[in-house]
Amino acid sequence: NAGVTQTPKFQVLKTGQSMTLQCAQDMNHNSMYWYRQDPGMGLRLIYYSASEGTTDKGEVPNGYNVSRLNKREFSLRLESAAPSQTSVYFCASSEGHGTIYEQYFGPGTRLTVT
């Protein structure tokens, strides 16, 4: 099992460009998440999908959109990138909803917006 995979690993964008970060999991998990990690800030939740067909905003959703394409895949789109979106983005999945379920993380995408 590959677990949670993310593409690309690195990306450089110019301000105003758009791009989609891809995430897939092969663990048959129901719930998926997108976080961003900034120095000294820990991880902050951008969007999540409790189950296939549903998505909800997290703590920092502005400037992002998501699509839960199917049970395996959950993409994050930046429509018009800004330097403030320079960050490392992590996708995660969990078996179900509820506080007891641990999350499994992908390796991350390092995004730089110039």
Place this chain on the structure above:
Amino acid sequence: GDSVTQMEGPVTLSEEAFLTINCTYTATGYPSLFWYVQYPGEGLQLLLKATKADDKGSNKGFEATYRKETTSFHLEKGSVQVSDSAVYFCALSNRGGGADGLTFGKGTHLIIQP
């Protein structure tokens, strides 16, 4: 809202020293608590978890006990190794029935010297 506070590093120890990384939380209700570890250039891996008061999570020689009376979940290890050098994140999950994401502390960078 919910929050997690943990000691910020870097924390530098010699090999075989005793480790404690403090973590305290603020949350209503009965959250689950987690410790994640991030090795350089990688995603987060679950280290251990506890889902109710007085539970002790343990893994790879690390331990943490869920103390509701002091709202704490301190991470300990009796004898650290160079390979334990990483960033450690304390996190909580506190959504009754929902699949909201984790709330993270800012992370503690641990450096173990030979």
